[in-house]
Amino acid sequence: MRTRILPMLAVGLLLAGCGGGGAEEKAGSSGSPASETSKAKGPDDTGSAGGKMTVVYDDATSPDAINGKKLLQDNKVLEELADDINVSLKLPEDIPLRGSQCDTPNAFWSPSKKSITICYEDADLSQKIFVKAGDKDPDTSAIGSEDATFYHEAGHMAVTLYNLPITGKEEDAADQLAAYILLTPGDNGKVDSESVQAVKDFARTFAAYAQLKAEMGATNNMADEHSLDQQRVYNLQCWIYGSNPEANADIVTSGGLPEERAQRCPDEWKQISHAWSTLLEDHWK
Numbered sequence: 693m694r695t696r697i698l699p700m701l702a703v704g705l706l707l708a709g710c711g712g713g714g715a716e717e718k719a720g721s722s723g724s725p726a727s728e729t730s731k732a733k734g735p736d737d738t739g740s741a742g743g744k745m746t747v748v749y750d751d752a753t754s755p756d757a758i759n760g761k762k763l764l765q766d767n768k769v770l771e772e773l774a775d776d777i778n779v780s781l782k783l784p785e786d787i788p789l790r791g792s793q794c795d796t797p798n799a800f801w802s803p804s805k806k807s808i809t810i811c812y813e814d815a816d817l818s819q820k821i822f823v824k825a826g827d828k829d830p831d832t833s834a835i836g837s838e839d840a841t842f843y844h845e846a847g848h849m850a851v852t853l854y855n856l857p858i859t860g861k862e863e864d865a866a867d868q869l870a871a872y873i874l875l876t877p878g879d880n881g882k883v884d885s886e887s888v889q890a891v892k893d894f895a896r897t898f899a900a901y902a903q904l905k906a907e908m909g910a911t912n913n914m915a916d917e918h919s920l921d922q923q924r925v926y927n928l929q930c931w932i933y934g935s936n937p938e939a940n941a942d943i944v945t946s947g948g949l950p951e952e953r954a955q956r957c958p959d960e961w962k963q964i965s966h967a968w969s970t971l972l973e974d975h976w977k
């Protein structure tokens with residue numbers, strides 16, 4: 693399994709990264725035979741007009757896709773994510789959340805189809821990364837990273853569905869929403885430690901991409917609409933730290949985040965939190 697991570701990443705590095713815009717078309721899950729094996733339960737779906745997020749697991753035929761599908765389906769990953777959306781956000785129409793074989797690690801929001809797709813290969817690649825990293829429970833790490841990936845796509849979804857005014861890169865804004873959803877305290881005033889870990893694991897996948905790119909001698913695509921992998925790592929680390937400097941001081945002391953950046957992270961986080969809470973305030977259930 694480990695030996696396959698490099699070629700797998702070599703493909704992934706060329707194509708991975710969500711396509712909020714044009715890239716989604718070539719990622720193409722169009723016409724793939726869907727087997728509606730499960731639907732979001734949608735608890736508390738109390739009548740507000742509009743739709744709900746529904747879960748579809750498409751067929752998988754390649755070994756990587758079969759593995760990724762199993763990870764997602766056995767752990768009801770997509771079902772739980774859809775439930776989270778259905779209890780919290782007003783959706784103007786039904787939004788499919790698809791697990792699909794894409795033949796490349798990816799995840800994307802399709803503005804034209806109004807659906808979120810998590811490619812099975814993305815879950816498979818995350819699992820390989822965390823197996824390679826020696827995690828005791830690579831499946832949990834991979835699921836956490838896929839959860840954060842989903843909320844990144846939910847950021848693109850929100851921009852489209854609610855016609856949100858975004859300044860700066862939408863890709864950065866989508867990373868911010870993932871962090872905002874996962875790092876904001878719940879009604880009990882506490883942040884779920886698993887959610888914090890999910891953001892950390894999301895960052896670790898970008899660190900792995902950056903490292904493997906360097907090992908392969910690949911150059912960064914400066915024209916890409918995403919920030920560079922290592923920048924996304926530092927951004928996510930900054931926001932984790934900034935959201936709760938006391939609880940996450942280890943990110944700085946371990947050298948994961950330079951002091952110069954860390955000093956401004958609490959204010960950076962406040963700005964992100966203010967922005968996304970303002971943007972979404974009319975759209976919560």
Ligand SMILES: [Zn+2]
Nearest residue numbers: 710712863866
């Ligand atoms: Zn994106």
